[in-house]
Amino acid sequence: MSGDHHGGDAAIAARVRHVEALLEQRGLVDAQELDRALEAFLARASPASGARIVARAWVDDAFRERLLDDANAALPELGLTMGGGLQEQRLKVVENTAATHNVVVCTLCSCYPIALLGPSPTWYKSEAYRSRVVRDPRGVLREFGFELGPAVQITVWDASAESRYLVLPRRPAGTAGLDETGLAGLVTRNGLIGVAPV
Amino acid sequence: MADRFAPGDHVRTSRADPPHHTRLPRYARGAVGTVVEPQGRHPLADDRARGLPAEPETVYTVRFAARELFGEGDHAVTVDIWESHLEEVR
Numbered sequence: 266m267s268g269d270h271h272g273g274d275a276a277i278a279a280r281v282r283h284v285e286a287l288l289e290q291r292g293l294v295d296a297q298e299l300d301r302a303l304e305a306f307l308a309r310a311s312p313a314s315g316a317r318i319v320a321r322a323w324v325d326d327a328f329r330e331r332l333l334d335d336a337n338a339a340l341p342e343l344g345l346t347m348g349g350g351l352q353e354q355r356l357k358v359v360e361n362t363a364a365t366h367n368v369v370v371c372t373l374c375s376c377y378p379i380a381l382l383g384p385s386p387t388w389y390k391s392e393a394y395r396s397r398v399v400r401d402p403r404g405v406l407r408e409f410g411f412e413l414g415p416a417v418q419i420t421v422w423d424a425s426a427e428s429r430y431l432v433l434p435r436r437p438a439g440t441a442g443l444d445e446t447g448l449a450g451l452v453t454r455n456g457l458i459g460v461a462p463v
Numbered sequence: 464m465a466d467r468f469a470p471g472d473h474v475r476t477s478r479a480d481p482p483h484h485t486r487l488p489r490y491a492r493g494a495v496g497t498v499v500e501p502q503g504r505h506p507l508a509d510d511r512a513r514g515l516p517a518e519p520e521t522v523y524t525v526r527f528a529a530r531e532l533f534g535e536g537d538h539a540v541t542v543d544i545w546e547s548h549l550e551e552v553r
């Protein structure tokens with residue numbers, strides 16, 4: 266059974282507040298300590314971190330290989346981590362090529378590399394995206410305005426367990442003059458999920 | 464404990480439709496796929512969700528042809544699946 270979370274946000278938020286209040290009341294958690302931990306967690310987590318990873322992989326082949334082989338081991342080279350103060354999750358980076366394209370989804374709920382990229386886009390959690398992209402990725406990408414050639418082989422990665430996924434987009438043509446920072450500026454959150462070319 | 468399956472092995476997912484939470488998505492039940500890689504060991508979420516003791520077991524990335532899952536499509540879908548939900552295909 267895998268229900269949809271849509272519409273249940275308010276009830277869950279109320280429950281979380283209640284649990285938090287009880288934990289504080291019983292002296293198990295310090296409110297300020299909790300706020301500090303959350304702030305630190307979210308300060309590090311941003312799509313900009315994903316863009317930095319992609320840009321480095323574009324300019325440094327050895328880093329790209331290490332990243333694809335074991336992303337968790339490669340992230341510290343950029344001062345990044347999948348831990349964020351909490352339990353570290355496995356990150357798998359999947360690379361787009363001229364012949365293959367990757368798209369990420371969590372069909373069971375909304376699993377996403379939050380520790381690295383921050384909260385996911387709202388549509389990522391929608392029942393429509395989650396149920397349709399596994400069945401008809403080409404059609405869903407078209408609705409994002411992204412038309413893939415018929416010869417490109419698509420793989421949809423369903424993050425249904427303990428791993429999180431990040432797409433390494435192809436470096437756009439005509440970007441030879443850009444440095445790493447300039448390249449990072451081209452990368453979008455949708456590109457990191459695989460619903461945009463970059 | 465050694466992993467039961469290796470990359471390249473053909474596996475079939477469970478057909479069971481349990482009344483409780485399961486991490487084997489409905490669309491991937493009773494399907495034959497190919498093991499891509501083991502991901503490490505984690506307690507079975509189906510048991511944890513019910514408050515049952517759950518020993519860590521290997522989770523695998525398993526690749527399916529869309530045609531096997533939906534009867535149509537030219538793409539592939541990979542699903543992360545606990546060892547308990549997989550059986551060997553000879």
